[in-house]
Amino acid sequence: MxxxxxxxxxxxxxxxxxxxxxxxxxxxxxxxxxxxxxxxxxxxxxxxxxxxxxxxxxxxxxxxxxxxxxxxxxxxxxxxxxxxxxxxxxxxxxxxxxxxxxxxxxxxxxxxxxxxxxxxxxxxxxxxxxxxxxxxxxxxxxxxxxxxxxxxxxxxxKPFGHDLKTAQELNALLGGLFAEEQIYRIDHYLGKETVQNILALRFANSLFEPIWNRRYVEYVQITASETVGLEGRGGYYEGSGALRDMIQNHLLQMLCMVATEAPISFDANEVRNKKVDVLNAIRRIKPEQVKDVAVRGQYGPGQKNGKAIPGYREEEGVQPDSKTETFAAVKLFVDNWRWEDVPFYLRTGKSLPEKATVINIQFKPAPNYAFPDEATENWSSNQLTIGIQPAMDIRLRFQAKRPGQTLAIDPVEMVFSYKEAYKEQEPEAYETLLLDVMTGDATLFMRADQVEAAWKVVTPILEAWESDTVDFPNYEPGSWGPDAAQQLVEKDGFQWMMK
Missing domain, CATH: 3.40.50.720 (NAD(P)-binding Rossmann-like Domain)
Incomplete structure (x- = not known):
């Protein structure tokens, strides 16, 4: 840092x-x-x-x-x-x-x-x-x-291996040639200002930490969406897919930042120990459970903003019968005292309606029995939204009385924006990470055990998807992915959110 x-x-x-x-x-x-x-x-x-x-x-x-x-x-x-x-x-x-x-x-x-x-x-x-x-x-x-x-x-x-086995082989090779403290596995998402700010938000403010747990948080959603398709990366993406390319590294690392326990210091190994604890606490998915907690999709041809868009299988470097997913959504649980039974929903995809990376923490609803029915028509639970990109901001939604002689409650927002709060430009992620390498600070870099723990989370999903048949394409370009992605949260009584 x-x-x-x-x-x-x-x-x-x-x-x-x-x-x-x-x-x-x-x-x-x-x-x-x-x-x-x-x-x-x-x-x-x-x-x-x-x-x-x-x-x-x-x-x-x-x-x-x-x-x-x-x-x-x-x-x-x-x-x-x-x-x-x-x-x-x-x-x-x-x-x-x-x-x-x-x-x-x-x-x-x-x-x-x-x-x-x-x-x-x-x-x-x-x-x-x-x-x-x-x-x-x-x-x-x-x-x-x-x-x-x-x-x-x-x-x-990245990528640090193609699966758990190859990640272990790569770690063994590097570990046989260099000491672990010499190896810097870089994930540029961890260099982003708003990702780093999660730790400051949580542990520098007594306002949030007491309610940052299963007693008050109903669910957490992390979305990384892209409006573009492959942009000439068909050869690489065919061997990767959305689960490997985004969820196994970027989104799981953001989940760790949200779910980690407070470190006793910002020593590199202390912070990384806490992140590994989170990954090891994620509930392992059994093969028969994959279809209930993971969704994949692939965009087909269509129209977006009045322009014809080729389907994924029509992109350069892609097989005409490709089974590679361009959309993935998963539901995970962190089995520890803080997060027991709080669902963490992660989704990512290409050719979606909006380019954004957003973390939403949804709090449990407050009881409204004291208010008359007409006052609660717009009743809404508290929500904390952390914008990673392109907007770098933090939004807190809470309830307030609407001006007037009647008692009516509306949701309102308090917003912290980097752009508005600070005149200086935020450093790009690679600026932070390169400086950390040169000064020998490994806090924002992944350790061998962290990489392997992340692969263990997604391996059951990868193995199930490799053995199952799939009917692709299954979503239109410019949509929010396949219908099953909506059902993943709707069956729990929730909705996907952005801001």
């Missing part, structure tokens, strides 16, 4: 495997540039792009400048600031599959540390396809410099 003071990392060399790729162009370099503008980078800082593409240092910098111009939240005065920032950027052409080429990294480190007159933190960021991670990690593990647990870190992007 961003430190309370303007703490800067010590001397740092950041190697980016896949340096010429999309993630670096869109996210990593714009984030580093913003950290530079905010004076969060060390004066002794170097970033090295690694890849097979042919770039000189200068052409690589020009390529990354295009990314900053397009994707950075700060584009003013680029002419002056980019030139000074980009002097720290260089490019090293190498084939990540060539074990002999890795000596170039050691040589670069030795030269740079000689120039700086002392040791540097070394970060290897694997912005590459998942199938390349084991080979790169193995070759890095052979370098003598990687034995330094205090200075060398490796960052691995």
């Amino acid at each position: 961003i430190p309370a003071t303007n703490q800067r990392p010590s001397a740092t060399i950041l190697f980016i495997f896949g340096g010429s790729g999309d993630l670096n162009l869109r996210k990593l370099t714009p984030a580093l540039y913003n950290l530079y503008l905010d004076n969060y980078l060390s004066d002794q800082f170097a970033v090295v792009g690694l890849g097979r593409s042919e770039y000189t240092d200068e052409s690589f910098r020009e390529r990354l400048l295009e990314g900053v111009q397009s994707f950075s939240r700060r584009k003013d005065d680029l002419e002056a600031t980019w030139k000074s920032f980009s002097t720290a950027i260089s490019y090293l052409q190498m084939d990540a599959g060539d074990a002999g080429a890795y000596s170039k990294l050691s040589d670069f480190v030795a030269a740079k540390e000689g120039e700086w007159g002392g040791p540097a933190n070394i970060v290897f960021y694997l912005a590459v396809a998942p199938q390349l991670v084991p080979g790169i990690a193995t070759n890095l593990g052979k370098l003598e410099l990687c034995c330094d647990k205090s200075r060398v870190r490796i960052v691995v992007e």
Whole structure:
């Protein structure tokens, strides 16, 4: 997490495997540039792009400048600031599959540390396809410099395995090459300001924590919806699907933030211990229960905003009879003293009506026996809504008397908005996470046991879906998914909510 003071990392060399790729162009370099503008980078800082593409240092910098111009939240005065920032950027052409080429990294480190007159933190960021991670990690593990647990870190992007077995294999491989404190498994959702703010909301306010439990909370809903389809990612998505791509990592991590017990400190392992406790407490789903607690969908062809939309099976890179789900919804229970029998509903999908990530905490209704019938026509339970994206806000719905001579009760809202409350821009998620890596703070990164615990939650669903037949497509683009998703909450007497 961003430190309370303007703490800067010590001397740092950041190697980016896949340096010429999309993630670096869109996210990593714009984030580093913003950290530079905010004076969060060390004066002794170097970033090295690694890849097979042919770039000189200068052409690589020009390529990354295009990314900053397009994707950075700060584009003013680029002419002056980019030139000074980009002097720290260089490019090293190498084939990540060539074990002999890795000596170039050691040589670069030795030269740079000689120039700086002392040791540097070394970060290897694997912005590459998942199938390349084991080979790169193995070759890095052979370098003598990687034995330094205090200075060398490796960052691995999701997905962390395709299922529980492959996640365990990947963790075993990484754990055999690096110490756990060197491994940073990154989930960009955990870097978002409003996700981090959940802990502040809960544990810095005596108003909420006493009612944050099964006595007062009726249910919790977490929605991550997208309006777009595949956007050219058919090859990746075919091997993933909505459950793996979003629920197994992003949504379960947000559930952990909502459901966790209070940590005794914000030490990285203390916070992560509490999250693992939540994942281990989630009630395991038996095979015969899957159809009652999990729903999947796939969008077909249709019209959205007057425009013809191809179905998922018509997208590039998708099999014409694909069984991959583009929508998933599940009902989970956390079996502990705080949350026993409180349902947690999670849903995500593509080609839905709205792009948003929202957490809704619905409180149990207050008794209305003291009020006349005409006063309670608009009676509504209290609700806390945490907007993660695109709107970053927190909304508290409560009951109030309508002005006038008669007694009538209406629901009203109190709203906290980041945009309205603070003049400064919120940092992008990757800014927070990259700074944490450089300063050695693993609080917002997943530990091996956390990854495997999350896979254990969804594995029964994946196995049931793989063995069952399914009639796809089953929802229109621009709708809120298949009818069964509505029934999942309606049979409990509830409705899906957004805001």
